[in-house]
Amino acid sequence: MEESAWKLFDRVAADYDQVAPFFAEFGRAIVDVLDPPAGCRLLDLGCGRGALTAPALARGCAVTAVDASPAMVEHLAADFPAASAYVMDAQALDLPSESFDLVVSSFVVHVLDDPAAGVAEAYRVLAPGGRFAFTGGSARTSYDGRGVQPDADAFPLGRRLDALFQEFAAHLPPNGSMGRPVDAADLLEEAGFGDLREEQAEVRIEFGDNAMLWRWAMSHGYRAFIEDLPVDRREEFHRRVLELPAGDRVLRRVTGVWSGRRPA
Numbered sequence: 001m002e003e004s005a006w007k008l009f010d011r012v013a014a015d016y017d018q019v020a021p022f023f024a025e026f027g028r029a030i031v032d033v034l035d036p037p038a039g040c041r042l043l044d045l046g047c048g049r050g051a052l053t054a055p056a057l058a059r060g061c062a063v064t065a066v067d068a069s070p071a072m073v074e075h076l077a078a079d080f081p082a083a084s085a086y087v088m089d090a091q092a093l094d095l096p097s098e099s100f101d102l103v104v105s106s107f108v109v110h111v112l113d114d115p116a117a118g119v120a121e122a123y124r125v126l127a128p129g130g131r132f133a134f135t136g137g138s139a140r141t142s143y144d145g146r147g148v149q150p151d152a153d154a155f156p157l158g159r160r161l162d163a164l165f166q167e168f169a170a171h172l173p174p175n176g177s178m179g180r181p182v183d184a185a186d187l188l189e190e191a192g193f194g195d196l197r198e199e200q201a202e203v204r205i206e207f208g209d210n211a212m213l214w215r216w217a218m219s220h221g222y223r224a225f226i227e228d229l230p231v232d233r234r235e236e237f238h239r240r241v242l243e244l245p246a247g248d249r250v251l252r253r254v255t256g257v258w259s260g261r262r263p264a
């Protein structure tokens, strides 16, 4: 996949998080983990439709929300007028240095063309002593030990979906699909952050049936993977999603919430 990730998100913005509140639930869980106080100047970096912005506003934070996708920002601005929302590249922020207490980026850093540039910008706009936290895409994590999530057997849908993606990844063209694993600790340390922390956020999302699961898959980043498959494989992938066991309805996902503090 050669085009920048935000273009895919711009295309799917109307449906994004509308089939199932996957990102909204994660946003709530992430904000609970970070527990920002009222009045906190919070930057939602790669805000999408406001998964983090909504719970941050509910806590009385002063929220600035930026995303490279104009359609995402339009939805966010309409739904959450209390936030200051801008179309902006996370890798080159048009925001003053040292102007936020907390910068949060949920499921964005690993889809940037240059993840280190995004993390460096988060550092620049944070006030000394402020914290940057992000989720998604880290290849180095301790939360799942041997790669097995606790209770994975009680919620096999995630494991089955992962196995499907792994199987079909063999059919992607070179450089296919969106995003790449990042190393959260390296990224944070290289940008100058200290006091590194790894916490966890978890969601459980119920899908009425596999048709809904498919519509959800097509409404966010999974779509890049599916569109990058050759047409015959894409049809097979679709069929295999529809054939997943009918009784297995709850998708449980856990992400690390990796964060570091800009030295005071």
Ligand SMILES: C[S@@+](CC[C@H](N)C(=O)[O-])C[C@H]1O[C@@H](n2cnc3c(N)ncnc32)[C@H](O)[C@@H]1O
Binding pocket: 004, 005, 006, 007, 009, 010, 023, 024, 027, 045, 046, 047, 048, 049, 050, 051, 052, 066, 067, 068, 069, 072, 088, 089, 090, 091, 105, 106, 107, 108, 111, 112, 113, 220, 221
């Ligand atoms: C998986 S979505 C996450 C959105 C939101 N944080 C959430 O949790 O729902 C990734 C978001 O990153 C945005 N994005 C991708 N590249 C970007 C960039 N260079 N600058 C700003 N936003 C970007 C996309 O437009 C998309 O909204």
